[in-house]
Amino acid sequence: MSIETAIAALVPVLGERITRSKSDLDIHGRSEVHYPLTPPDAVAYPLTTAEVSEIAKICNAHDCPIIAWGTGTSLEGHSLAFRGGITVDFSRMNKVLQVNAEDMDVVVQPGLTRAELNEELRATGLFFPVDPGANASLGGMAGTRASGTTTVRYGTMRHNVMALEVVLADGRIIRTGSRARKTSSGYDLTGLFVGSEGTLGMITEMTLKLYGQPEAASAAICAFEDMDAAVQAVTETIQMGLPMARIEFVDADTAAAFNAYAGRDMAYKPHLMVEFHGSETSVAADVTSFGEIAQDHGGSGFEWATNPEDRTALWAMRHNGYYAILASRPGATAISTDLCVPISKLAQAVAETRADIAASIVAGPILGHVGDGNFHAILLIDPDNPAEMQAAKDLSARMMQRALDLGGTVTGEHGVGIGKMDYMQAEHGEAWAVMGDIKCSLDPNNIMNPGKLVRIGN
Amino acid sequence: MSIETAIAALVPVLGERITRSKSDLDIHGRSEVHYPLTPPDAVAYPLTTAEVSEIAKICNAHDCPIIAWGTGTSLEGHSLAFRGGITVDFSRMNKVLQVNAEDMDVVVQPGLTRAELNEELRATGLFFPVDPGANASLGGMAGTRASGTTTVRYGTMRHNVMALEVVLADGRIIRTGSRARKTSSGYDLTGLFVGSEGTLGMITEMTLKLYGQPEAASAAICAFEDMDAAVQAVTETIQMGLPMARIEFVDADTAAAFNAYAGRDMAYKPHLMVEFHGSETSVAADVTSFGEIAQDHGGSGFEWATNPEDRTALWAMRHNGYYAILASRPGATAISTDLCVPISKLAQAVAETRADIAASIVAGPILGHVGDGNFHAILLIDPDNPAEMQAAKDLSARMMQRALDLGGTVTGEHGVGIGKMDYMQAEHGEAWAVMGDIKCSLDPNNIMNPGKLVRIGN
Numbered sequence: 001m002s003i004e005t006a007i008a009a010l011v012p013v014l015g016e017r018i019t020r021s022k023s024d025l026d027i028h029g030r031s032e033v034h035y036p037l038t039p040p041d042a043v044a045y046p047l048t049t050a051e052v053s054e055i056a057k058i059c060n061a062h063d064c065p066i067i068a069w070g071t072g073t074s075l076e077g078h079s080l081a082f083r084g085g086i087t088v089d090f091s092r093m094n095k096v097l098q099v100n101a102e103d104m105d106v107v108v109q110p111g112l113t114r115a116e117l118n119e120e121l122r123a124t125g126l127f128f129p130v131d132p133g134a135n136a137s138l139g140g141m142a143g144t145r146a147s148g149t150t151t152v153r154y155g156t157m158r159h160n161v162m163a164l165e166v167v168l169a170d171g172r173i174i175r176t177g178s179r180a181r182k183t184s185s186g187y188d189l190t191g192l193f194v195g196s197e198g199t200l201g202m203i204t205e206m207t208l209k210l211y212g213q214p215e216a217a218s219a220a221i222c223a224f225e226d227m228d229a230a231v232q233a234v235t236e237t238i239q240m241g242l243p244m245a246r247i248e249f250v251d252a253d254t255a256a257a258f259n260a261y262a263g264r265d266m267a268y269k270p271h272l273m274v275e276f277h278g279s280e281t282s283v284a285a286d287v288t289s290f291g292e293i294a295q296d297h298g299g300s301g302f303e304w305a306t307n308p309e310d311r312t313a314l315w316a317m318r319h320n321g322y323y324a325i326l327a328s329r330p331g332a333t334a335i336s337t338d339l340c341v342p343i344s345k346l347a348q349a350v351a352e353t354r355a356d357i358a359a360s361i362v363a364g365p366i367l368g369h370v371g372d373g374n375f376h377a378i379l380l381i382d383p384d385n386p387a388e389m390q391a392a393k394d395l396s397a398r399m400m401q402r403a404l405d406l407g408g409t410v411t412g413e414h415g416v417g418i419g420k421m422d423y424m425q426a427e428h429g430e431a432w433a434v435m436g437d438i439k440c441s442l443d444p445n446n447i448m449n450p451g452k453l454v455r456i457g458n
Numbered sequence: 459m460s461i462e463t464a465i466a467a468l469v470p471v472l473g474e475r476i477t478r479s480k481s482d483l484d485i486h487g488r489s490e491v492h493y494p495l496t497p498p499d500a501v502a503y504p505l506t507t508a509e510v511s512e513i514a515k516i517c518n519a520h521d522c523p524i525i526a527w528g529t530g531t532s533l534e535g536h537s538l539a540f541r542g543g544i545t546v547d548f549s550r551m552n553k554v555l556q557v558n559a560e561d562m563d564v565v566v567q568p569g570l571t572r573a574e575l576n577e578e579l580r581a582t583g584l585f586f587p588v589d590p591g592a593n594a595s596l597g598g599m600a601g602t603r604a605s606g607t608t609t610v611r612y613g614t615m616r617h618n619v620m621a622l623e624v625v626l627a628d629g630r631i632i633r634t635g636s637r638a639r640k641t642s643s644g645y646d647l648t649g650l651f652v653g654s655e656g657t658l659g660m661i662t663e664m665t666l667k668l669y670g671q672p673e674a675a676s677a678a679i680c681a682f683e684d685m686d687a688a689v690q691a692v693t694e695t696i697q698m699g700l701p702m703a704r705i706e707f708v709d710a711d712t713a714a715a716f717n718a719y720a721g722r723d724m725a726y727k728p729h730l731m732v733e734f735h736g737s738e739t740s741v742a743a744d745v746t747s748f749g750e751i752a753q754d755h756g757g758s759g760f761e762w763a764t765n766p767e768d769r770t771a772l773w774a775m776r777h778n779g780y781y782a783i784l785a786s787r788p789g790a791t792a793i794s795t796d797l798c799v800p801i802s803k804l805a806q807a808v809a810e811t812r813a814d815i816a817a818s819i820v821a822g823p824i825l826g827h828v829g830d831g832n833f834h835a836i837l838l839i840d841p842d843n844p845a846e847m848q849a850a851k852d853l854s855a856r857m858m859q860r861a862l863d864l865g866g867t868v869t870g871e872h873g874v875g876i877g878k879m880d881y882m883q884a885e886h887g888e889a890w891a892v893m894g895d896i897k898c899s900l901d902p903n904n905i906m907n908p909g910k911l912v913r914i915g916n
Contacts, residue, residue, distance in 0.1 A: 100800065100802065102693060102801070102802040103800040103801055103802045104696070104697070105800070125697075144642055145641075145642040145646070146642070147640055147642075151640060155617075156640050158640075158646065158649070159613075159617065168892070172888050173888070174886075174887065174888045174889040174892055175886075175887065175889060176886075176889055178865060178866055178867050178885075179800040179865040179866070180798040180799055180800060180830075180831055180832075180861075180865070180866040180867045180870065181798065181800075181801070181829075181830045181831050181832075182605055182609060182614050182616075182798060182830050182832065182870050182871065183603075183798060183867035183869065183870060184602055184603040184604070184605075184653055184796075184867075184869045184870060184871050184872060184873040184874070185867045185868055185869045185873075185874060185878070185882070185885055185886070186653070186874055186882060186885075186886060186889075186890065186893050186911055186912070187650060187653065187654055187658075187893045187896060187911075187912075188603070188616065188646075188649045188650060188652065188653055189889055189892060189893065191616070191646045191649035191650070192645060192646060192649065192650055192896075194646065195642055195644070195645065195646055196645055200645075211699075212697055212698065212699045214699065215699070235560060238562070239562070239583075239670050240670065241669075241670045241672065241673070241736065241737075243701075278699070279699075279743070281743055282740055282743065285737070285739055285740065338642075340638040340639065340640060340641060341638055342558065342561040342563070342637040342638060342639075343560070343561055343639070344558065344560040344561045371639075372638075372639045372640050373638055373639050374638075374639075374640065403638075407636060407637040407638070408636055408637070408638040409636050409638045409641040409642075409643045410643055411641065411642045411643045412638065412640050412641060412642060413640065413642050414642060415642040415643075416642070416643060416644055420643070424643070424644060427636075427643055427644075428632075428633075428634075428643070428644060429632065429633065430630050430631070430632045431632040431633060431634055431644075431647055432644065434626070434632055434647060434900065435644050435645045435647065437899045437900065438645060438650075438896055438899060438900075440899065441895045441896060441898065441899035442892065442895065442896075453644055453645075454644070454645075
């Protein structure tokens with residue numbers, strides 16, 4: 001067996017840092033969504049880029065699948081070993097290698113999580129803004145081109161990864177990008193690896209952009225009569241150029257889930273959650289302007305949070321949204337959807353989705369990143385009820401087609417993994433084949449996270 | 459001859475829109491820098507994507523090079539026909555196809571120039587910010603991943619191209635990206651084609667991000683005693699989070715060239731040129747804050763321009779910088795350099811470059827985009843003096859090595875073309891070979907702008 005041969009060849013390289021213990025395999029066979037336990041054949045814990053390169057060389061020689069693993073918080077089965085092989089767990093490559101405060105960048109290893117990074121940066125006055133909710137590893141966030149609540153102001157991982165060190169399928173170690181703020185020097189390989197979900201290589205080092213911690217910040221939550229009014233308030237705010245740091249929406253069902261999970265007292269209505277960053281003066285001005293726009297569109301029940309504790313509580317509630325929604329139906333598992341459409345189509349997309357869910361047998365609270373046109377319906381299903389699973393999958397399929405019909409994408413920030421594979425052809429047409437050509441040119445044996453994102457051969 | 463066969467086969471497709479007239483060939487054999495006249499064998503003027511696809515199919519079948527042409531303002535010989543073949547001039551594919559004001563995006567054909575686009579957008583309250591100086595075509599700007607004076611606030615073409623239609627070497631037409639503001643749906647092909655300099659395919663349609671025209675804008679110029687002080691003022695401004703829309707520097711020699719060319723009265727000192735965009739209130743606050751920072755670092759002789767005419771005059775002077783410098787030595791041609799380094803290394807890079815030029819036999823005023831760490835020395839040479847040409851090439855080579863030693867890139871915004879080919883291996887190492895692998899997978903016959911950016915075979 002080629003996988004067995006690869007594992008045997010790796011034992012002299014990694015010693016006890018390659019393991020086949022049941023507990024280790026099981027931990028790396030789980031995800032946060034509905035997939036069944038899908039363990040790899042072994043788990044490797046490299047400490048250095050050289051070791052990662054050795055793993056690739058040996059696996060490439062023996063046609064053994066490699067799955068890169070950060071924290072396992074992806075939502076489309078990205079890090080599950082559907083074809084067996086070796087999961088490469090980067091948790092021991094988690095150092096901050098260089099803080100360049102003057103240049104506002106940082107060099108890190110991929111196993112570091114975003115919260116760990118920001119903890120290390122606290123004294124510098126700088127922070128890393130990309131915030132997908134989960135305390136994911138930075139390598140994993142790059143792999144899925146993660147974004148989240150702060151994207152409207154600070155961009156996605158695509159905008160904030162300046163340079164990478166990558167180990168290719170054949171063990172070659174390359175560097176992409178540099179610490180310069182921009183470049184026109186050849187193909188944007190950094191951008192190609194960001195979002196490639198471990199299918200083109202393994203990230204072993206990353207240079208990230210940092211930002212100054214804002215002098216002042218102010219967050220608020222307020223209710224609207226319907227989604228349309230909420231979206232119009234946001235569109236107007238963007239067009240006025242008000243620099244929102246975050247602008248999130250939750251529907252009435254999500255508000256109800258927050259009330260139960262976080263002890264809030266929100267009206268059963270759609271809400272917007274907003275945050276501004278800047279100087280004391282600019283934040284105060286932005287808050288006033290936003291308040292006026294929201295009021296024009298029927299916004300009510302404003303609660304502003306300016307001290308750090310209240311803001312943290314507000315965003316913790318939002319970040320726990322997925323768990324609050326899961327808890328609203330004990331014992332349920334979820335299919336998460338991740339549509340992103342042009343903002344002018346957002347209200348329509350949400351309304352049609354809302355109606356579609358209401359007509360189905362499953363529940364599905366909706367929340368999302370309104371400034372980006374990105375939203376999630378969390379479809380709650382009894383894992384032992386095939387009719388519900390089927391209904392949820394059908395809903396999800398219709399939602400994705402709706403996003404494409406409205407000029408959008410089937411995944412704004414979660415990525416493709418295995419869960420969105422069936423919609424790639426519809427979204428990309430011939431361009432999906434081009435992705436396959438690129439994959440084949442960099443990983444001809446198809447060992448890097450095979451079966452995800454692109455379809456090669458079978 | 460395969461090129462002759464391709465041209466003959468294209469006549470029935472394009473009729474009079476494929477030409478071999480000497481004047482047409484000569485126009486497409488020129489560039490703005492020192493390369494000799496290098497005309498193609500024919501020039502094609504397609505009107506539709508379908509025609510571009512036919513051109514590719516026929517040229518691919520006959521191994522005939524294809525060079526995409528926008529306005530010919532590139533600076534590294536990108537659009538010269540060093541291997542002959544057909545130049546595809548996109549000037550007749552120059553329509554605005556869709557203005558989506560609510561979503562703040564626009565769909566255009568690649569031959570449209572940035573000034574034409576902004577003229578068409580004037581009534582919408584929106585604008586396209588990327589501003590490389592030259593009134594380049596938007597397709598060409600995407601091809602070279604152009605940026606310029608506004609990058610510090612609005613990003614480069616990489617950040618502002620949302621989606622593309624591309625004709626591949628074999629004539630396949632693909633669409634990359636969408637009008638959604640973000641996506642995690644597969645490899646970032648949009649980002650791969652932006653900056654690929656026509657070596658992977660021809661852009662036939664583009665979706666671009668737009669921004670609200672700022673309610674207020676204020677620009678200023680001020681002098682500093684030395685570059686170090688100027689750079690420190692900029693670094694401090696960035697770290698404070700002041701949102702500069704532009705921040706440019708010019709050295710004393712460039713100031714002298716401005717005086718002669720634009721009738722200014724600038725001191726023989728380094729200068730910063732800055733602009734703020736926002737509301738009346740925020741711009742006023744930013745102006746005050748910047749003034750204080752600049753003064754702390756010895757800034758003097760401030761001139762603020764708040765009305766549109768004065769601001770236009772100021773930036774016209776900056777945009778004509780290249781021509782002002784050329785005019786400072788009548789009859790001279792130029793080698794333009796384009797280093798980009800981490801901002802903390804900028805003062806050192808400029809000082810060392812300044813000293814290196816001073817010790818050489820050529821003149822070379824320096825100007826650049828200090829907020830990005832990007833600067834240009836315009837090396838002025840007598841085209842008939844081989845010693846000067848050699849001295850300039852040697853200087854340029856040392857500058858590029860210096861940029862790499864300081865953690866930067868040999869080209870911040872001009873691109874590789876043929877002029878920077880010799881430095882790609884030094885900058886990218888094995889990653890350059892990976893670029894070649896990608897090129898081979900998309901253009902196996904190497905017909906798309908061959909001899910530029912990557913080295914294939916010979």
